[in-house]
Amino acid sequence: MSESATKPRPQFRNLGLSDLMSYRLPPAAKASIMHRISGALLFLALPLVIVPLFAQSVQSPETFAAMKEWVASPACKIVLLVLMWSYFHHFCAGIRYLTLDLHVGNAREPSQRSGALVIGVALALTVVFGLKLFGAW
Amino acid sequence: MAQERIGRKRLVVGAHYGTRDFIVQRATAVIMAVYTLVLILYAVLTPSLDFESWRAFFAFTVGTLPVGQLLATVAFLSLAWHAWVGVRDIWMDYAHSDGLRLFLQVLTILWLVAAVVFFGQILWSL
Numbered sequence: 055m056s057e058s059a060t061k062p063r064p065q066f067r068n069l070g071l072s073d074l075m076s077y078r079l080p081p082a083a084k085a086s087i088m089h090r091i092s093g094a095l096l097f098l099a100l101p102l103v104i105v106p107l108f109a110q111s112v113q114s115p116e117t118f119a120a121m122k123e124w125v126a127s128p129a130c131k132i133v134l135l136v137l138m139w140s141y142f143h144h145f146c147a148g149i150r151y152l153t154l155d156l157h158v159g160n161a162r163e164p165s166q167r168s169g170a171l172v173i174g175v176a177l178a179l180t181v182v183f184g185l186k187l188f189g190a191w
Numbered sequence: 192m193a194q195e196r197i198g199r200k201r202l203v204v205g206a207h208y209g210t211r212d213f214i215v216q217r218a219t220a221v222i223m224a225v226y227t228l229v230l231i232l233y234a235v236l237t238p239s240l241d242f243e244s245w246r247a248f249f250a251f252t253v254g255t256l257p258v259g260q261l262l263a264t265v266a267f268l269s270l271a272w273h274a275w276v277g278v279r280d281i282w283m284d285y286a287h288s289d290g291l292r293l294f295l296q297v298l299t300i301l302w303l304v305a306a307v308v309f310f311g312q313i314l315w316s317l
Binding site: 090093094096097100101105108109111112113114115118141145148149152155 | 241
């Protein structure tokens with residue numbers, strides 16, 4: 055029994071901030087904390103960026119043009135790129151949670167795979183729509 | 192107070208707000224997922240999206256019924272309620288003193304109410 059335990063596995067109890075760098079999260083846990091971070095970013099941006107942009111875009115042709123001009127600035131594009139990733143990740147991870155609630159893919163292997171898939175799909179969508187934002191298509 | 196106990200010590204009180212929040216979080220998520228998916232498809236598939244066609248998504252009517260505004264209102268209220276449950280969870284996880292947590296929760300409510308009023312005022316003056 056103890057023969058296989060040649061190297062003691064590291065134990066983590068009550069993680070402190072300094073442990074975060076050495077603690078390797080599995081894909082599902084990474085998708086989970088990114089779900090939280092992306093949600094918090096969207097929450098913060100809601101009255102600061104999202105609603106003001108919406109207001110400009112629907113009020114008149116003049117404000118619509120002003121909105122487009124504002125979005126054309128590099129600083130704004132970076133902000134929008136981050137928010138796009140936040141939306142895509144929060145959306146994809148949310149769909150994953152809904153399927154987990156329906157008891158689809160709850161076993162260890164499939165749930166880790168779907169966690170990694172969510173991270174990848176969100177990044178891919180961010181690249182596709184980010185290229186559109188920066189005028190590549 | 193409920194007198195049901197698990198074992199000798201643990202008192203089960205249970206206002207069931209946990210279950211309600213669980214269901215609210217998912218119901219509002221589905222509403223937003225459908226709404227934003229339709230919005231993105233509309234934006235991507237409309238050839239040369241301009242001001243008029245963009246505005247029409249939020250301002251269109253069916254007969255005299257302001258359907259575009261009603262749907263946007265439902266989606267935005269879902270967003271605010273969803274964000275309230277999610278952000279409150281963050282404070283409950285990380286802010287351990289009652290005073291700080293209460294302060295952050297009040298800030299969150301003000302933040303979301305401001306967003307809802309701002310959005311509603313723009314939307315319903317279209």
